[in-house]
Amino acid sequence: MDRNLLLTPGPTHIPPDLCAALGKPIIHHRTPQFQQYLKEVGEGLQYIFQTKNHVYLLASSGTGTMEAAVANVVNKGDKVITIEGGKFGERWTELCKVYGAESKVVPVKWGTAVDAKLIKKMLDEDPSIKVVFATLNETSTGVTADIKALGEAVKGTNTLLVVDAISGLGVVDFKMDDWNVDVCVAGAHKGFMLPPGLGMVAVSEKAMKVINACTSPRYYFDLRKYEKAYGKTDTPFTPAINIIVAMVDSLRKMRAEGLDNMIARFSRLAKGVRAAAKAMNLKLFAEDYCISTALTPILLPDGIEAKKVVKAMRDVYGVSVAAGQGDVENKIIRISHMGAVDEFDMLVGIGCFEKVLKQFGHKFELGAGLTAAQKIYNE
Numbered sequence: 001m002d003r004n005l006l007l008t009p010g011p012t013h014i015p016p017d018l019c020a021a022l023g024k025p026i027i028h029h030r031t032p033q034f035q036q037y038l039k040e041v042g043e044g045l046q047y048i049f050q051t052k053n054h055v056y057l058l059a060s061s062g063t064g065t066m067e068a069a070v071a072n073v074v075n076k077g078d079k080v081i082t083i084e085g086g087k088f089g090e091r092w093t094e095l096c097k098v099y100g101a102e103s104k105v106v107p108v109k110w111g112t113a114v115d116a117k118l119i120k121k122m123l124d125e126d127p128s129i130k131v132v133f134a135t136l137n138e139t140s141t142g143v144t145a146d147i148k149a150l151g152e153a154v155k156g157t158n159t160l161l162v163v164d165a166i167s168g169l170g171v172v173d174f175k176m177d178d179w180n181v182d183v184c185v186a187g188a189h190k191g192f193m194l195p196p197g198l199g200m201v202a203v204s205e206k207a208m209k210v211i212n213a214c215t216s217p218r219y220y221f222d223l224r225k226y227e228k229a230y231g232k233t234d235t236p237f238t239p240a241i242n243i244i245v246a247m248v249d250s251l252r253k254m255r256a257e258g259l260d261n262m263i264a265r266f267s268r269l270a271k272g273v274r275a276a277a278k279a280m281n282l283k284l285f286a287e288d289y290c291i292s293t294a295l296t297p298i299l300l301p302d303g304i305e306a307k308k309v310v311k312a313m314r315d316v317y318g319v320s321v322a323a324g325q326g327d328v329e330n331k332i333i334r335i336s337h338m339g340a341v342d343e344f345d346m347l348v349g350i351g352c353f354e355k356v357l358k359q360f361g362h363k364f365e366l367g368a369g370l371t372a373a374q375k376i377y378n379e
């Protein structure tokens with residue numbers, strides 16, 4: 001099977017023109033030519049992050065950018081809030097523990113989103129809380145959080161809002177500056193349609209003051225070094241050169257489509273997949289009010305194992321989707337619709353999902369999912 005349709009929530013499909021850009025002969029990074037790329041990428045990222053802040057480029061996966069955020073704003077003993085509603089929220093707690101923070105963990109039922117009023121209440125009761133760590137798009141559950149409301153909660157306080165936007169940026173609505181986000185981290189292998197290995201960290205002025213005063217040990221991830229280099233259109237260490245070169249093209253594509261149009265495209269794709277799941281007698285894992293448009297999390301019927309469904313779809317038909325994580329690892333299927341995908345990709349994914357579920361004995365009318373999605377895509 002030559003087909004390898006990636007409908008996984010990262011890495012996502014890389015279109016052929018970006019593959020070609022990634023394969024360009026490497027150039028040296030301390031050159032005017034590379035500086036030109038850095039400049040264009042910097043400006044493009046400001047558009048995608050919706051910020052005037054500097055966006056630093058780190059050669060790392062998404063988790064590296066999360067560690068950079070924690071290492072630069074958390075001192076040993078600091079009080080912080082970590083919002084947990086899935087695997088990636090839990091990662092904030094784990095990282096804060098490593099850096100010695102006193103973490104007030106806010107547990108959120110998987111498949112639902114945090115209530116910002118609760119965070120506001122906690123901050124009112126204890127203004128010494130230094131940072132709130134949140135996740136824009138919790139990829140493990142398919143939930144999008146109301147970051148705007150969280151930003152309102154920290155507005156006018158000394159508390160920083162740090163957001164993991166790794167699977168949400170360029171996919172769901174997000175406005176770093178308007179929503180009072182102080183640190184926003186992202187990765188290249190989701191909405192940007194590029195391979196893993198390039199991380200991004202944007203930092204507000206308010207956060208930069210905290211970063212400059214932070215005493216936690218850091219070297220590669222010391223954001224002061226990235227800020228110093230940024231001023232000279234440079235990077236402190238050897239950057240992920242070829243991914244940055246290809247990002248010039250990826251950002252041009254994204255800007256040509258426009259953020260609003262991209263978000264509308266993903267919403268439409270999501271609507272089709274959700275309609276298909278319901279028509280196949282399946283339930284969605286996330287609640288309607290917070291379900292993400294980046295991916296659709298689908299609960300499987302009892303007795304059908306997610307890992308087996310994933311394996312059959314991938315190995316027999318060349319369509320990659322993801323199983324769940326944590327407690328729901330073998331109970332849910334996550335179908336991504338972020339990055340370079342269109343309705344025909346979704347129809348192939350749905351058709352394949354139908355075929356495999358039928359083989360595993362789930363009762364539904366074959367073609368019901370495809371018909372439901374087609375109706376949405378023909379609206």
Ligand SMILES: Cc1ncc(COP(=O)(O)O)c(C=O)c1O
Pocket residue numbers: 009010061062063064088135137138139140164165166167187196
């Ligand atoms: C929301 C979110 N945060 C963090 C990560 C971790 O990123 P990485 O696996 O690139 O380290 C991911 C990856 O799937 C993610 O989706």
